Structure formats: structure tokens, C-alpha cells
Amino acid sequence: xxxxxxxxxxxxxxxxxxxxxxxxxxxxxxxxxxxxxxxxxxxxxxxxxxxxxxxxxxxxxxxxxxxxxxxxxxxxxxxxxxxxxxxxxxxxxxxxxxxxxxxxxxxxxxxxxxxxxxxxxxxxxxxxxxxxxxxxxxxxxxxxxxxxxxxxxxxxxxxxxxxxxxxxxxxxxxxxxxxxxxxxxxxxxxxxxxxxxxxxxxxxxxxxxxxxxxxxxxxxxxxxxxxxxxxxxxxxxxxxxxxxxxxxxxxxxxxxxxxxxxxxxxxxxxxxxxxxxxxxxxxxxxxxxxxxxxxxxxxxxxxxxxxxxxxxxxxxxxxxxxxxxxxxxxxxxxxxxxxxxxxxxxxxxxxxxxxxxxxxxxxxxxxxxxxxxxxxxxxxxx
Amino acid sequence: xxxxxxxxxxxxxxxxxxxxxxxxxxxxxxxxxxxxxxxxxxxxxxxxxxxxxxxxxxxxxxxxxxxxxxxxxxxxxxxxxxxxxxxxxxxxxxxxxxxxxxxxxxxxxxxxxxxxxxxxxxxxxxxxxxxxxxxxxxxxxxxxxxxxxxxxxxxxxxxxxxxxxxxxxxxxxxxxxxxxxxxxxxxxxxxxxxxxxxxxxxxxxxxxxxxxxxxxxxxxxxx
Numbered sequence: 001x002x003x004x005x006x007x008x009x010x011x012x013x014x015x016x017x018x019x020x021x022x023x024x025x026x027x028x029x030x031x032x033x034x035x036x037x038x039x040x041x042x043x044x045x046x047x048x049x050x051x052x053x054x055x056x057x058x059x060x061x062x063x064x065x066x067x068x069x070x071x072x073x074x075x076x077x078x079x080x081x082x083x084x085x086x087x088x089x090x091x092x093x094x095x096x097x098x099x100x101x102x103x104x105x106x107x108x109x110x111x112x113x114x115x116x117x118x119x120x121x122x123x124x125x126x127x128x129x130x131x132x133x134x135x136x137x138x139x140x141x142x143x144x145x146x147x148x149x150x151x152x153x154x155x156x157x158x159x160x161x162x163x164x165x166x167x168x169x170x171x172x173x174x175x176x177x178x179x180x181x182x183x184x185x186x187x188x189x190x191x192x193x194x195x196x197x198x199x200x201x202x203x204x205x206x207x208x209x210x211x212x213x214x215x216x217x218x219x220x221x222x223x224x225x226x227x228x229x230x231x232x233x234x235x236x237x238x239x240x241x242x243x244x245x246x247x248x249x250x251x252x253x254x255x256x257x258x259x260x261x262x263x264x265x266x267x268x269x270x271x272x273x274x275x276x277x278x279x280x281x282x283x284x285x286x287x288x289x290x291x292x293x294x295x296x297x298x299x300x301x302x303x304x305x306x307x308x309x310x311x312x313x314x315x316x317x318x319x320x321x322x323x324x325x326x327x328x329x330x331x332x333x334x335x336x337x338x339x340x341x342x343x344x345x346x347x348x349x350x351x352x353x354x355x356x357x358x359x360x361x362x363x364x365x366x367x368x369x370x371x372x373x374x375x376x377x378x379x380x381x382x
Numbered sequence: 383x384x385x386x387x388x389x390x391x392x393x394x395x396x397x398x399x400x401x402x403x404x405x406x407x408x409x410x411x412x413x414x415x416x417x418x419x420x421x422x423x424x425x426x427x428x429x430x431x432x433x434x435x436x437x438x439x440x441x442x443x444x445x446x447x448x449x450x451x452x453x454x455x456x457x458x459x460x461x462x463x464x465x466x467x468x469x470x471x472x473x474x475x476x477x478x479x480x481x482x483x484x485x486x487x488x489x490x491x492x493x494x495x496x497x498x499x500x501x502x503x504x505x506x507x508x509x510x511x512x513x514x515x516x517x518x519x520x521x522x523x524x525x526x527x528x529x530x531x532x533x534x535x536x537x538x539x540x541x542x543x544x545x546x547x548x549x550x551x552x553x554x555x556x557x558x559x560x561x562x563x564x565x566x567x568x569x570x571x572x573x574x575x576x577x578x579x580x581x582x583x584x585x586x587x588x589x590x591x592x593x594x595x596x597x598x599x600x601x602x603x604x605x
Binding site: 052054075076077078079080083085087088089090091092093094095102103106136137138139152153162 | 494496497499500501502503504505506507510514515518519593594595596598599602603
């Protein structure tokens with residue numbers, strides 16, 4: 001856990017003094033990944049560097065796991081936290097193994113333990129240990145180097161990681177991949193992370209919570225979906241972008257809106273006339289056709305007219321597979337592409353789990369944005 | 383022809399003087415590096431100190447050698463070392479300070495800031511950073527400074543014959559005294575050959591001390 005209490009940082013003194021951080025208080029709960037977000041010069045990196053005393057605090061208190069950082073030995077303090085930066089900063093004269101084991105060596109681990117740990121970490125960041133251990137940073141691609149940077153910051157298994165745009169130096173495709181890998185790791189490792197970025201997409205994707213800074217102030221500190229749905233002021237609304245409804249859809253999963261017991265379902269062996277009658281009685285516009293618990297497709301009344309065969313032979317297969325944990329943004333995208341307002345959802349075993357409709361998605365979005373005046377505004381930390 | 387004749391006839395003496403020359407330069411360079419590198423590292427911590435130290439070293443470097451040898455005499459005489467190898471070595475150490483201090487300083491200041499930041503942020507003490515990162519990266523540049531200093535010292539040491547330090551300058555000095563050109567030329571040629579040889583050796587050394595990771599990086603960049 002990291003707490004910031006009335007933290008202020010002033011660079012320089014006298015008339016040239018620059019206030020980088022005015023008066024910030026909030027806390028990062030244990031096991032959370034908190035994003036420090038804002039444009040350059042907003043104080044996010046300064047706050048990160050105050051945390052491990054790369055910069056000295058002017059006023060206020062920062063505690064890490066209950067310990068006041070200003071009372072700690074700076075070298076020991078830094079060794080107890082992982083540190084990764086945008087420029088990566090791998091030591092070019094050292095092998096990958098030596099780079100990764102920087103902190104364990106500082107802590108005096110024995111050689112065998114270090115070797116094992118290096119192998120473990122390389123595997124963790126998806127690089128073949130035998131192939132990379134003895135190579136030098138210059139022989140690695142940017143993406144591989146960034147992975148080594150992450151491995152190095154995890155090396156001594158610290159509870160707390162400080163990361164300053166750790167994936168900032170790589171191309172978008174590799175970045176996407178390394179972000180996903182890192183999230184997968186984080187779900188397992190549950191580190192307490194302060195993560196600086198200026199990229200709103202990265203913030204929404206990675207953050208358990210987002211702290212948005214402006215001119216040295218903390219403007220809003222909330223879960224990503226709340227920041228998107230209820231930006232506290234125009235500054236944040238502008239920062240998160242006009243497409244914030246779409247960004248919210250990127251955070252919501254199918255399982256949150258899907259209908260698990262739709263009534264417009266028909267067994268595949270049903271004959272066309274019966275199905276048509278069922279449709280017309282209930283007033284449905286279409287039916288989902290099931291066979292053995294799996295959705296084989298859908299049918300409209302016009303396909304059933306003058307037909308006698310079982311509906312499973314007439315059904316039109318769904319053009320895409322929708323899983324319960326899929327982001328609603330992807331689902332909306334499918335709906336737009338295939339001109340469909342309803343899609344069948346499958347569970348982990350590929351069995352029919354329910355349906356998701358355009359109307360349900362829209363309703364959910366409206367609820368979130370309508371909540372702006374009803375729901376209590378998100379708890380602020382001034 | 384006469385020059386070769388002279389060298390062959392005085393081979394033992396030439397060889398002995400060459401060794402003497404090499405000894406003076408070698409001792410001077412060793413001392414210079416032992417003094418210059420720590421100073422170069424120390425001044426990276428303070429900008430104002432750095433400019434003062436570099437300016438002082440500059441003054442020594444621009445003093446004409448014959449004048450510096452002259453100044454050595456009254457300063458070292460009370461200690462009993464006014465003439466001979468000691469003042470020569472002291473002067474050469476002073477001359478060598480600029481290239482060594484400056485190269486050390488520049489090399490360490492040029493260590494990429496992100497390496498310093500990463501080192502600090504991971505909890506390396508400044509001593510540890512110096513030992514594991516900054517010095518290894520600076521060593522090739524420091525050796526390049528030593529190379530300049532050594533080659534320059536070989537030339538200056540020839541003049542030290544005038545304060546009785548011995549070395550190949552003796553051939554030149556005595557040759558001038560006797561107005562015997564082959565002797566002067568022999569001295570000059572041997573000094574030049576020695577300089578070329580030492581320069582080559584230093585180039586080799588420079589390559590040897592370059593960290594492998596850096597060499598790999600250079601190879602990758604140049605295809």
C-alpha cells in the first residue's frame with residue numbers, strides 16, 4: 001500500500017521556484033494497479049519519483065507499506081520496490097541475466113538462487129531462458145528489451161512496482177501484446193503498482209483505478225468506468241475523449257448485459273411450421289436454433305414459410321462467435337459489420353449461454369450516463 | 383646509410399636508451415592514470431570544480447616542455463631531485479593529466495542518463511553504479527586519453543635528456559653537441575618508431591577493454 005498525504009514538491013527556490021505538485025492526497029491499495037494519467041508537465045512522473053526518493057519531497061508524507069519514505073534509507077527503499085522506465089535503461093555492458101539480476105545481486109542472493117530466478121523471470125516474460133540469458137541488450141529488439149525491463153523490475157519479487165511509461169518505447173502491436181501479458185502476470189502476482197502513462201487507452205485497459213492529474217493537482221481518482229461515465233469536469237471529459245461511451249464498452253463484458261434465459265429459442269428438430277407458429281404466437285422477430293445445447297444459427301419467419309424440414313436445416317449460422325467475457329465494444333463492432341441486432345453467446349465449452357442484443361447494450365450505456373445526476377458523484381480526494 | 387650504420391654499430395646503447403625512454407614514459411603514464419582517473423571521476427560530481435580542474439590541467443598542457451623541466455629544477459632541488467628521472471617523470475605526469483582527466487570526465491558524463499536513472503531507481507549506490515556501469519562504459523574512452531598521453535609523453539621525454547633523465551633524447555642532445563647528423567637522426571627515428579609502436583599497442587588495449595556488450599552493439603549497428 002502506498003499513501004500520499006498532502007504531498008507537495010517545489011523545484012528550485014525564490015522567484016524561479018516551480019511548483020510541480022501542489023497538495024495531493026490519496027492512496028494506492030494493496031494489489032491495485034493505479035494509473036497516473038495526465039499530459040506532460042502535470043506532475044505524474046514527479047509523484048512517482050518522489051515515491052522512491054529519486055526526488056526529495058518538499059512537504060507532506062509518503063508512506064510505503066506503512067513506512068515513511070523520508071525516514072527510510074533511500075538505497076534500501078529503492079531495492080524494495082521494482083522500477084521500470086520508458087527508456088528501459090538496460091546496462092549495455094551486462095548480459096541479459098546480469099541485467100535482470102541487478103537487484104538480487106545488490107541484495108546478496110547466492111548465485112544458484114539468482115540463476116534460477118533469472119530463468120523463471122525470462123520464462124515469465126515469454127523469452128526462452130537458454131537463448132537469451134547470455135546475450136547482450138544490443139542484440140534484442142525493442143519489444144524484447146522492454147520485456148527484460150519488466151523482468152528486471154520484478155526480479156527480487158518486490159510488493160510494489162513503480163513504472164514510468166514502461167511500454168512507451170515500442171510499436172503499437174508489440175505494446176498491445178506486452179500489455180496483455182503484463183495484465184495476465186498482474187492477475188497472478190497481485191503487486192501494488194503505480195503506473196505512469198499519458199495514453200488514455202493504456203490507462204483504461206491496465207488500471208484498477210486511474211488518478212488524473214492537471215497542473216500538479218489530482219483532479220479525479222476513480223475506477224476507469226466511473227471516470228469514463230462520470231468525468232468530474234470538462235478537462236477530464238476532454239482528456240478521456242468524445243468517444244468515451246465506446247471506451248466504456250471496451251471495459252464492459254458480455255456477461256454483464258446478456259440475457260441468460262431468452263425465450264425465443266427453438267430446438268433444431270422442430271419442424272418449420274411449428275416454429276413459424278411459435279414465432280407468430282409470441283411475436284418474435286427471429287429464433288435462435290439449438291442443437292444439443294449449441295447454437296447452430298438463427299431463423300426469420302420468411303425462411304420458414306412454405307418449408308417443412310426441421311429448422312436446424314434452415315438456420316443461418318452466426319457469422320461470429322461471441323464469448324461471455326468478450327468486450328461489448330467488440331460485440332457492437334460485429335453487430336455493425338454484420339447488420340445484426342442479436343447475437344448468441346457461448347460459454348467456455350462452446351455451449352449456448354444466452355443472447356446479447358443491441359438494445360441491452362444501449363440500455364446499459366444509458367444507465368451509466370443517466371446516473372450522472374442520480375448517483376452520488378464519485379468520492380473525490382481533493 | 384650512415385644512420386643505419388650508426389645504429390648497427392651502437393645497437394646495445396640504442397637498445398638501452400630505448401628501454402630507458404620506455405621506462406620513464408611507462409612510469410609516468412602509470413602514475414598519471416592513478417592520479418588522473420580518480421580526479422576525472424571526482425569532478426563529475428561538481429560542475430564548478432570540473433571547470434577549475436580542467437583549466438588547471440590545460441595550463442600544464444600548454445606550458446612549453448623545456449620551461450616546465452626548468453621549473454622542476456628549483457622546486458624539486460630541495461628534495462634532492464632537481465635533475466634526473468624524477469623531475470622528468472613528474473613533468474610527464476602533469477602533461478598527461480589533461481587528456482586523462484578530460485576523457486574520464488567526458489566519458490562518465492556521457493553515460494546515457496537513463497542508465498543512471500535505472501541504476502539509481504533499482505537501488506544501486508553511487509559507488510556501485512560507478513563500478514558496475516559508469517566505469518566499464520567509460521574505460522575505452524579513458525584508454526583513448528591514455529593513448530594520447532603516452533604518445534605525447536614519448537615526444538616530450540626526448541627533451542628530458544637536457545635535465546639528465548636519459549632516454550633516446552641523449553642521442554639527439556649529444557648529436558647536436560657533436561654536430562653529428564646520423565646520431566641526431568637515429569635518436570629522432572627511434573623516438574618516432576617507439577611512438578608508433580606504443581600507439582598501436584594502445585589501440586589494441588582500447589579494443590581489449592571495450593565491454594563485449596558494447597562491441598556487439600557496434601557490430602549490430604554497422605550491419
